[in-house]
Amino acid sequence: MLLFLKFFCIRLFVQLVTWQLISFISCIALILIIPIIYWPFWGCIPWIDYDFSVRIMKAGAICALLGAGFFLMHDVILFLKGYRLRDLKSICHEVQEAEDSQYGDVEPAYEELLNFLKKNTDSRVTFAQVLIEAVCHFRNARSDGRGMLSIDAIAYCMHELRWEEVLNVVLEEHRSYFIPRRSSVLVRLIEAFDDDWSEAEDYQRFSKPGKV
Numbered sequence: 171m172l173l174f175l176k177f178f179c180i181r182l183f184v185q186l187v188t189w190q191l192i193s194f195i196s197c198i199a200l201i202l203i204i205p206i207i208y209w210p211f212w213g214c215i216p217w218i219d220y221d222f223s224v225r226i227m228k229a230g231a232i233c234a235l236l237g238a239g240f241f242l243m244h245d246v247i248l249f250l251k252g253y254r255l256r257d258l259k260s261i262c263h264e265v266q267e268a269e270d271s272q273y274g275d276v277e278p279a280y281e282e283l284l285n286f287l288k289k290n291t292d293s294r295v296t297f298a299q300v301l302i303e304a305v306c307h308f309r310n311a312r313s314d315g316r317g318m319l320s321i322d323a324i325a326y327c328m329h330e331l332r333w334e335e336v337l338n339v340v341l342e343e344h345r346s347y348f349i350p351r352r353s354s355v356l357v358r359l360i361e362a363f364d365d366d367w368s369e370a371e372d373y374q375r376f377s378k379p380g381k382v
Contacts, residue, residue, distance in 0.1 A: 185238040193234035325362035
């Protein structure tokens with residue numbers, strides 16, 4: 171919260187100063203240029219009218235405030251997207267640590283990731299791209315090492331979210347980079363998009379009551 175407040179105050183100051191300066195220069199230019207524009211019609215350059223100049227300065231100040239407000243909101247949106255992306259990467263790191271641990275259950279880490287994705291639906295495009303990059307990593311998994319998320323973690327989330335953009339990439343990756351008619355690591359992820367996912371019973375969140 172303190173980081174956000176600091177960012178907000180700095181960007182508010184920068185936007186206000188920037189747009190007021192732009193407005194001031196533009197208004198002065200208009201005040202000086204408009205009388206020159208009238209010269210061909212009046213045959214002379216009229217004196218600068220005080221009331222007219224004040225109205226232009228007021229209009230410029232209002233436009234500057236609107237511009238500053240608009241671009242401040244744009245800055246805040248970009249900040250929140252970056253902040254949430256950092257949070258997502260932190261959770262992904264926690265998932266990796268849970269998977270590497272020889273003790274404990276990985277489902278709480280998977281569930282934290284899933285709940286985070288569900289909570290921040292307005293960042294779906296950004297988050298989906300992270301998952302897609304993780305999926306695309308598996309084509310070179312042997313040479314590049316471990317990706318950001320495992321198949322199990324992505325499958326756990328996609329079984330509930332069913333993000334079509336992720337499924338489309340998974341299917342395309344499966345067709346393009348894995349031998350046809352041969353089981354690949356992506357088959358398990360594709361199956362997770364089905365209601366009758368065979369691995370659902372391995373997780374408490376998806377297991378059916380009364381079935382062991």
